[in-house]
Structure formats: structure tokens, C-alpha cells
Amino acid sequence: MDSEITHVPMCQININGLSKHVETALDHFCDTRDIKILALQEVKQKEALSINIINGMSTYSAGLDSLGVSLSVCNSLKPQHIPQLEDLEINIVYVAAMIGPKSVLLASAYCNPDTKSTLGLTKLLANIKKAWDYCKKSNIAGMIVLGDFNARSTMWADSINNPRGKVLKEFVEKENCELSAPETNTFVTSNGGSIIDLSLSFGEVIRSICPPWIDDVDVHQLFTGAPQRGHLPVIRHFSYKASTKPNNKTLAQPVFNYNSANWAHWSVYVNSFLKDYLTEKPEQSAEEMYTIFLKTINTASEMFIPHKRICKHSKPYWSDNLTSLSNNLRIALVDFKSKSTPYYKKIYESAKEVFKNALVKEKNNWVHEQLEGLNTKDSIMFWKRYRRYFLAEDENFIGSLSNDDDTNVAHTDAEKENILYDTFFSGRHLDQQDFDETHYTKIKEEVQYIKEANFLEIPLVSCSEQGEGNLNDEIVLAEVKESIEAQNSANKCKDGDSIHPKMLKRLGLGGLNFLVKLFNKCLESGSWPWSKSLVTFIKKQNKASYLLPSSYRPLTISAYVGKLFERILERRLRSYCKLGDTIDDAQEGFMPNRNTSRYLYKMLSSLEEVRRQKMEAFILFLDFEK
Numbered sequence: 001m002d003s004e005i006t007h008v009p010m011c012q013i014n015i016n017g018l019s020k021h022v023e024t025a026l027d028h029f030c031d032t033r034d035i036k037i038l039a040l041q042e043v044k045q046k047e048a049l050s051i052n053i054i055n056g057m058s059t060y061s062a063g064l065d066s067l068g069v070s071l072s073v074c075n076s077l078k079p080q081h082i083p084q085l086e087d088l089e090i091n092i093v094y095v096a097a098m099i100g101p102k103s104v105l106l107a108s109a110y111c112n113p114d115t116k117s118t119l120g121l122t123k124l125l126a127n128i129k130k131a132w133d134y135c136k137k138s139n140i141a142g143m144i145v146l147g148d149f150n151a152r153s154t155m156w157a158d159s160i161n162n163p164r165g166k167v168l169k170e171f172v173e174k175e176n177c178e179l180s181a182p183e184t185n186t187f188v189t190s191n192g193g194s195i196i197d198l199s200l201s202f203g204e205v206i207r208s209i210c211p212p213w214i215d216d217v218d219v220h221q222l223f224t225g226a227p228q229r230g231h232l233p234v235i236r237h238f239s240y241k242a243s244t245k246p247n248n249k250t251l252a253q254p255v256f257n258y259n260s261a262n263w264a265h266w267s268v269y270v271n272s273f274l275k276d277y278l279t280e281k282p283e284q285s286a287e288e289m290y291t292i293f294l295k296t297i298n299t300a301s302e303m304f305i306p307h308k309r310i311c312k313h314s315k316p317y318w319s320d321n322l323t324s325l326s327n328n329l330r331i332a333l334v335d336f337k338s339k340s341t342p343y344y345k346k347i348y349e350s351a352k353e354v355f356k357n358a359l360v361k362e363k364n365n366w367v368h369e370q371l372e373g374l375n376t377k378d379s380i381m382f383w384k385r386y387r388r389y390f391l392a393e394d395e396n397f398i399g400s401l402s403n404d405d406d407t408n409v410a411h412t413d414a415e416k417e418n419i420l421y422d423t424f425f426s427g428r429h430l431d432q433q434d435f436d437e438t439h440y441t442k443i444k445e446e447v448q449y450i451k452e453a454n455f456l457e458i459p460l461v462s463c464s465e466q467g468e469g470n471l472n473d474e475i476v477l478a479e480v481k482e483s484i485e486a487q488n489s490a491n492k493c494k495d496g497d498s499i500h501p502k503m504l505k506r507l508g509l510g511g512l513n514f515l516v517k518l519f520n521k522c523l524e525s526g527s528w529p530w531s532k533s534l535v536t537f538i539k540k541q542n543k544a545s546y547l548l549p550s551s552y553r554p555l556t557i558s559a560y561v562g563k564l565f566e567r568i569l570e571r572r573l574r575s576y577c578k579l580g581d582t583i584d585d586a587q588e589g590f591m592p593n594r595n596t597s598r599y600l601y602k603m604l605s606s607l608e609e610v611r612r613q614k615m616e617a618f619i620l621f622l623d624f625e626k
Helices: 020-033 120-137 162-176 206-207 263-280 286-304 319-340 343-369 377-389 414-426 428-431 435-455 477-486 501-505 509-525 560-579 596-612
Strands: 001-014 035-043 057-062 069-074 091-099 103-109 140-147 176-178 187-189 193-194 197-203 234-243 254-256 307-311 459-462 468-470 532-538 552-558
Touching: 001 020, 001 197, 020 307, 020 343, 035 140, 057 091, 057 263, 069 103, 069 187, 069 307, 091 120, 103 206, 103 343, 103 501, 120 140, 120 197, 140 206, 162 176, 162 197, 187 414, 187 552, 197 206, 263 286, 263 509, 263 552, 286 377, 319 343, 377 509, 477 501, 501 560, 509 560
Parallel strands: 001 035, 103 140
Antiparallel strands: 001 234, 035 069, 057 069, 091 103, 140 197, 176 197, 187 193, 254 307, 459 468, 532 552
């Protein structure tokens, strides 16, 4: 396979205070140089930074409020903040990124130029060593620290040596890392300058860093005191070999168009085939039966359900006014990129605000027109479609993950899948033995009683034609029909076996009898053939670190056929619990015809009564974490 060299431009600069004017200049600078990684020192700004107007960067900041550092990384490199490596007393910020095939730890650092002591630099280097130890333990390929160390030495072509230079030189020799610096001054004054903006490289990335150079072309707006005094941008390239593959990606992916399916022919094919199969091979295992069911469904779907290609949804609320404002915004953006001054930035932001307000107004007018005359059920369905079509999707990239004891950090997809599976689906929390012993004992006694009774002595109200039955009665056709009828098919996607709920609702007598046979085989043998599920993980908001699996929430699409079986068993168990009077009357969640909104109403009613009687109310809210 052919490969080509890919370069990732990195830039570092001590900005000595990030004003709005400098932020505008930085946007222009990064855009014209295609900078992917930007390390700033002495930002002197307490508020969150936002250097992503053009380049789509994510910015992370840390350090002392009076000084501070920041690191902006292009979103295409999938940045991930590593706050546990940082120290509040040190100006350094760490971000992991995927540069090519490797995970690399990036850092932006600053050392205060205290002429009387080297203690600040010593603390900073100790923190950097700790971060490099973390990389080695976590199998991170390398680390790059871009910083203003205020260390001078003839070792890197500076004109003089200072105590910090000696400390930094000894650190480089001891840790076997590489220090790189331009050949000319990075800090300039009217009477000279110094080379103090340096980089430290560790591990495999050492051979991937190209020699740095000074970019002094039209950069006087990037530092205060220009043109007599300030730091110049230092640029480096991270180079790696990227394999080139033929671009076979299509503009849209084909999926089944269920609205245009020939369901009559589909149903005839499925029902006749499954009916004949039951006649010819009545004794099969549950796994074999489910395999035949899937093959039949998939064959019929390919024959009678046409494909469609997913494309970007059109915007029904669009108007001529929005087109005009959009064109104005595009022109303002071009002017801002070519003439990066505060004046053109203000014009661009003004055009952006006008377009945003008009867009919201047109959306609201369209929504009001659509909702007029809809009942509650139709309104809920409308908002589901609205969110799917128009709302922006959050960035749910899962970066490196660490297990609970932080002894291993996963970077590859396979390693991350193992950690997520172990966290959410292995059931290892059951081994912790920290349950309430009394409750645990009672549950075990109840389960043992049901097992010893073999389900025979427990009456229940069944939906079958037999009226009252037992928990282990054979599943009948009426139960399967009722379970399918309760399955919602609107706005659903197919499961891991390519089954859609609309298919189950189109099953005729042959397919339904096949499911009856399959479910009874599962009930008799205790087998569960639905082992495949589709799982998507989404980020929980406002988490301190996304290295932990607990910072993500799994959304699972399990097999729809298995859900039918689960619903039948659940109704039988619910009937048993209802007859045994084991469910509290106050239970609202997971109960038919009840919901947690009733709890809110009860709470508000109680508070209103307390207020009427001029009493005080104390409320305790509990949130149990897994």
C-alpha cells in the first residue's frame, strides 16, 4: 500500500496577554498557516478561551490566573484533556491527541523568570517527568512540551547561560529527551533578545519532529510592545507516513426504504417459508430456529423492500430572506479571513448574529405552523422528528480510556471496547459484595422459593385463551400478538440482526406461529439466542475527565425479537407480583399508565399544602450511581 508524508503544523508563542485584538490576529495567523496545534503562554485571562472561530479548534487552559497557558488543538486530531496530570501551582496544560496512527500527549508550559531561584523550573520539570512516566505506563507513543522556559544556554545557541539553563540542560541529559530550539532569537527586544521558547520531545515522537523555525512575516500584531519587544511564533511540523487508500466512500449510504416496501409480497414469502419449515423440521434448537428466521427475513427484505440513500435533510423553514443573510455572512467571513482586523471581525460577528436571529425566527414560525391543531401524541412525534432532523449532534468521540485503578490506558478501538464492556456489561459490580445483606438474603429466599415451586403453584392472570395460568405455561399466539402490538415502530432503527419493528408487525400466521415455537423452545431449554446488541456511548456533560468510562452513558439497541420474548415474560412476572401484593402502591416508574410526572405533581401539591399551613418542608433528593 502506498504511503505519503503528512505534516501537522504546530506553533508556540508567549502572547503576554490575550486581548480581543490579539485573538483576531491569532485566528488569521492560524488560518493562513494551517496551524493544527497552538500553544500559548502568559495568556493572562481568567475566562475560558475560544480560539476556534475559523480553525475549529478545541482550547484548554490551566495555570495561575496571573499568567496561565492554553493549548488549542484541531478537532480532527480528536483532542482529550488530561487534567489529572496538572498542578494548580504550575503553568502547564496537558491534552492527548491522535496524530496519525499514534496517541501523543501535548503540553503548553510556562516558567516564571524568577532571577533569584530555579525552584519554579524544578517544579515544572518534575511535573513533566511525572507526565512522561504516565505516558510510558499508559502506552502513549510520545510527549511534546511546547513552552517558554525562560532558560538560556549556549547549548541551544543562546548568547549566555543562566541558572535555569543549567537545570534544564541537566534534565534533558538525565531523561534522554530531545530539546529543540530555533537558531535565532525567539524573544526580541530593541537591544537584543534570547532563545527561551523551546520544546521537549519524549519517546517515539522524537524522530517525527522537524527542526523549528521562526515565522516573523507580518506577526507584529501577535505581541504587545511591537515592533520593539515581544515573542515570535515558533513553528514545528510533526511528520508521519500516512497510508493512501482509494476513496471508495459514497456520498450517501443505502438503507431500506420501509415506506415503499411491498409488504404484501414480503409477508406472503416469510409466512409461507416459515410455515413449511416448521412442518419439515419441527425439532430444532432455539439458536437454529432464530438463524432460519433471520435468513428468511433478510432474504424477503432484499427482494421486496427497495433501498434509498440517506442525504442531508432539506430545511423546510428556509426563506429568501435567509438566503440573502447567508450570502452576506459568507462575504463577511471572506473579508474577515483575508483582512484579519478587529473592524472586519466586528462586521463578521454582526452578520453572524443577524443571520442567527433570523434563522431562529423562521424556525419558530415554521414550528408554530406545524404544531397548530396537533394533539399531544402527534406533538410528541413531531418533536422527535424535529430533533433528529435539525438539532446539531454533539461530538461523541471516545478518546483514550483508563480503567478504575488507572493502571492501564487504552488507545486502540479494541482496547477501549474491552474496557467499556468490562465496565458496563461484565457484571463485575456484582462481585463487590456490598449489597444490603438483609435485602440480599430476602431476594435469594424468594428466588429459591420460585425455583423449588417450579413455577407451578403460582397462579397469574394470563392474556392467553386459557384465562388463569402459571408462570411456566406454554406461550400462546395471543401473547405474541399482544407483545408485537405493544412494540412501537415509529422512528426506530434496525437492530444488530437487521430486524426492524415494522417487519414484525407485518408477520402473518406462519411467522407468528414460528415465534410461538421459538419462544417456547427458549422457555423449555433456558436458552437465549439474542446475543448481539448495538451500543452507542454518549458523553455525560460537565465531567472533569473523559478518561473514565463512567463519564459516558451507553445506549443499547437490543434484538427486537428478544424484546418480544422479554415483554411476554415481564407481563407474567408483573401479574405474579401484582397478585402477591409485592409492588408498593407509590411506585410510579416502570409501571403501566404511570410516570414520574405524577411524583412531581404530588411533590408540588405537598409543598403547596405546607405553604398554606405556613410550615417548613425538608426534601431529600437521592441519586444512586452505579
